[in-house]
Structure formats: structure tokens, C-alpha cells
Amino acid sequence: MKVMADDGMLSWDESVFRDEHVFEVDYLPETFHHRENQLDGLQYALRPAVRGSRPLNAMVRGPPGTGKTTAIQKLFAELDGRRGVRTVRVNCQVDSTRYAVFSRIFEAIFEYEPPASGISFKSLFEQITDHLTDEDEVLTVCLDDVNYLFYEGEASETLYSLLRAHETHAGAKVGVLLVSSDLDLDVVAELDSRVQSVFRPEEVFFPAYGESEVVDILDERVRRGFREGVVGPTVLDRVAELTAGTGDLRVGIDLLRRAGLHAEGRASERVEAEDVETAYEKSRHVHLSRRVRGLTDSERALLRVVAEYDGDRAGDVYEAFHDETDLGYTRYSEIVNKLDRVGLIEATYTTVEGRGRSRELSLAYDADAVRDRLD
Template identity: 50%
Template sequence: MLLWEETLFKDRDIFELDHLPDQFLHRERQLDSLKFCIRPALQGGRPVNALCLGPPGTGKTTAIFKLFEEIEAHSTRIVPVHVNCQMDSTRYAVFYQLYKKIFEHAPPSSGISFKRVFEKVAQHSADEDKVLIVALDDINYLFPEKEVDHVLYSLLRAHETCPGARMGVIGIMSELALNYVLDPRVVSVFQAEEVIFPLYSRNEIKDILSRRSQMGFYPGVIADDILETVVDHTEKSGDLRVGIDLLKRAGLNAEKRASKSISPEDVASSLERSRLVHLTYALKSLKADEKEVLRMATLQESWRAGELFRLFHEKTGAGYTRFHEILNKLDAIRLINADFTGQGERGRSRIIRVRYEAEEILSRLNQ
């Protein structure tokens, strides 16, 4: 039995999703690629732009934070800026963040124009010989109204209006490909090196979660077979957040029972909540038509792809190629199952099933 003030947690923060882990395992290759892109800037050259792609919860944002931590420790010439495009989704908002980082205070609030903020930022880069590395995290939030074209244009062609200014971009998105047609004037300057973040393998997940448990729990709190169950559930969603959240909730459950260790029931009863963490994050990467297909897919337990397409086509007029792309994405980020059956009118047909309760999806889509 645990006494009143006793706890299972050596360090509770370890299980927070925004905790930056000390050890970032199994992403050496991706970090090396990113460093390779930055390297020219260390020698005063122009950095290579990069695009980080991969499903939710595969370490993209963490990789950027780790990279930036290292840059800040070793170089004063490079100024790394992380922009959360979900919050800062206009050209003005992005440059506002750059200004704040460079000058360590916000621009004067009395209606300063974009042009002015832009000039200050670019001029500083040129005068002080600083290279700005701008990480546009969840860059898909800049797609509406084609804001992304304005942002990239301003960043990557800054040297044309302000000679000597140097900026590089790292775009980040929970997608397998860019799937956005950039303005031709942007394409010529945004030649990005793709850095792919694949799903973690079962062994990698186990490694990472086992390390977290060692750091966060006292010895003996989680037995190996229980950790294996947590790993299984994490692998199903493909999202490490599910595992981290599950460890935290199961630990809290055990603590509530005043037990010194986590039982299988503690995990089972936390699962319902923890698996929804993935749903919440996965939905944020969806475009309007992708949300539409998902919403329609919740109307029945299962669909033949052809039937679902007809419904989607009636409502939006979109063609099969786009529909097919959407199915692949929803399948890849594990919101739906889209397996082939043996039969179908014209050979093999796909059967679509959503992986969550309709209500769980709809309540989040309507938020």
C-alpha cells in the first residue's frame, strides 16, 4: 500500500506531451539530414531548405526542438525560430515571431505594417550577418488563401529587396507528401530536401517508452509485460503520444488505488482516453475535403470504396484521383482502415471502416 504522500512518479513532467526528452532515440538519420541542411549557414552560406514529413507523433516537432537546442548551444550566427502555424497562420504573424525572437521584444503595437516588420527583420539579418532558420510547424495551416506562398516568398526572396539577408525554411507537416501546388515564383526558391519520419517500429516504441518509464517512474512500478501491452496499443495507433499518455494515466490510476505498481486493469481503463489523444492530433492535419470523407465514412460501419466515392462525388464534385489520395492519407494516419477484399465489381475492392466511434470523430470535427 502507498502511504498518503507517496507517489509512483519520480518525475511527473516526463509524461507530459510537451516535455522535451533528454534522449531522442531512433531519429539520428533525420537529425543528421537536418544538420546537413543547416551546415552551409555555419560557414556564412545559404542553408538548404527542408521539409519534414511523416504521420502524427513520429517526432518531427521534437526533432526541430533538438536541432535548435544544439544550434543555440554552438552558434550565434544562426538564429533558429520555431513557428507554430496553427497559432500564427499569416505572413504578418510569422514575421511578428521573427521580430520578437531577434529583438527580444514584440514590435511596437501601434499598427506597424507588415512591410516595416519585414524590413527590420531582413535588415537585421544582413547587418548583423545572421542567418534565420525558420521552422514552419504544421505548415498546412498556411494553405488556406495560399498564405504559404506569401510566407515562403517573403522569407526566401528577402535578399532581393534586402541584399545580404539570409533565411532558410524547414517546413513540417503530418503528411506523406507536400500535396500542395506552390506558386511558381516560390517553387524556384523553395527546393526543399525531404526528411521522412516513418512510423516507429515495435522495438523502437518499446525502447522509447521503456526509457520514459525509467525516467518517470520509481523502479518496480511498471512490469515488463505491462509495458509490452502499452507498446501494443501504441503501435496500433502509430502515435507515440498514445503510449506516453497511457503510461501517465495508468500510473495515476494505480496511485489512486494506493497500489505500488501498475496493473493490467490500470492500463485497460486508461486506454479509452489515451487512444483519443491520437485522434485529436491526427484531425489537425486534415484539409476540408479530407474531413468531409471522414465525416461521411462515419455514417456506416463499413463502406465499399466505390459507394463512399459516389457520395463524396455527389457532394463535392471531386474526382476519383483526389478521393483515392484522401483514402490513402486517412489510412496512413490510422483514422480509417482501407483493406482490400478479394471481390468487387471490377476485381479487388477496398472496404472502408473508421477506427473510432462516429461520435468521437464527429464531436471533434465540429469543434
């Protein structure tokens, strides 16, 4: 079946996209604009691995959507082809315990997952370090979104095991890259003193992109991802303006894709301003979607309760949360602190007459947007 075949209209088997994958989160661009200094800093830290030595540790910081993960992935892709070098990137939003991190490292090295139970951390650790020494491999581990390890109280133990590997296993050479989007988190200060004494990282900072830089980057995505003439300069400038307002390049990339899909829904061969404005209502919450996806069932349950009791005192919210999950107050308080730190809720102290100080819990986002992503 065909839609209207007038000029400027698409048929069912036509698309405005040349390559829709260009707008997916896992797409690795061939060229990486406006991050030359950051790449140089990371290459400096990683260069010893190519010579068979332990790489320098590095602390990579910057707001969300500023190219941190992309830079790591590009450099790791270059290193992976070299003999004697092993790279592993761990998403700590998903793997937020020491055991989970080392399970991911184990899987990357041996190409199968360790047993879900019945194997101790000590055994897991020794199999990894035995392999490194037997094969004379240098391991570089990127703990991406390392802030989530801090939220779970797992950061110091995880880093201690990685950084001290050469002491427990002579010949094991391990370097660590930490990546954090939480600018309020002082990573080194939050670590145990025993970890601080050995963790002396190179600092690499990724600032937010300026609007002209956003235009450059999105223009290349447009040329690679859309057919010629689909997105005009005026539309691209509007996408860049909205993206720069959020400080997150991922918003702009998602916005281009959604605007293209909206244009297709109108059977139009061009993306117009109306497509961008409509799509922005969802794209502006791309970081919210990402944060919600990483939550456990109990964390999602609390976020759902806060959405219902937005602005209420923590004690009242706890009663509703306990009724739903049967979890105790200690665990409840831990989850409140985590949701506050990841920016999903705001926990503010207020003075209640006759009761002293109490916390009020409110959403950091529109309640309907939160509910949509929890359903």
C-alpha cells in the first residue's frame, strides 16, 4: 500500500534516513570533533600499555553527554588490536558492586560469564590475575559512571582490588580509568585513605559543548544519517540551540532521530520545525530515561511512590514505600540518598514545628515524565 505520491511525500517503503544507526547510543563516529586535547591526555595515560608497562591511572570528568565514553571507546578500539594489551569497559550503572565489576572483567577475558553463584571473589580475582601474568597482558579497566559505585558504597573496595593487583600477584599490570558525570562528587576525597595512597590519577576534563561545536557534530550526523536535503540549516540550528540549552549532546542526537521519525509519520521527505518541537518533548528527557533504566526494582518502587507523594515528608513517603515493598527504614534511607545523588529526586531539610528537622522529598523532573518511564 502506498501513501499519496505527491511531491514531497514518502511512500511506505521510503525513508528519510540513510543510516538510522548513526543516531543510536552505541554508534561510534569515525571522526571525533572538539576533543583533541582530551584524547591527547588519555593517550598519554594509556601509552605505557603499548610498551608492556602498566598504564597511568586517569580520572575523566565532565557533564553528561560531553564525549567521555566515546573517547574511551575509540582509544580502546585502537588498543584492542595490539598484542599483549587487554581493555575492558564496565558500565557501573549496571554493574555497581565489586563482584559485578570483576565478573564483567572475567567475561571479557575468558569470553564466558562466571557462575552466578558458587565462586568466591578471591577465586574470580585469582583467575583474572593468573591469566594476565601467564599471557603477559596489560589490563586497562574503564569504570564508566563510577559514581554509581560510590552510591552503593563499593568504590573503595573495587579500586583497592584493581590497584593492588600487582602486590598480590607479582607481574599483574593493571591500569584504571574512572569516568564520572557527577561534578559534585570529589572522587579522590571520597575514597578510603588506603586507596588514596596509591591512586594518583591524571585528570582529564570534558567541558560542555558550545553551540557552534554542537552544530559541527550534529551536522556530521545529519550528513551520515539522513538522505540529502532532509534536514535544512534552519532546522539544524534549532536542534543545536535546544541541545546546547541542556548541555547534553545525546539530547540533540536523539532529537534528530525522533524528528526524522515524526517527519516520516507525516509522510514528509523533509524534517520541519514542527517535527523538532514535537520530538523535543521526549528527547529533552533522554538523560531521565537513562537514569531510570539503571534502577533496581526497589529503587523504581520508591521513585514511583515519590511521584505520588511529591513534596511530602520523608516519614510519610516511607510508610507508603514500606507498604509496597516491606523494606525497612535503613534500606529506604539508602535508596533516598542514591536517588538524590543521581538527580532523580530532591531531598531537602525543613524545620517542622515541634518535630525538629525533617526531609521533604520531591521529584527533580515532571511527574508525568517520570511515570511514563517507570511504566
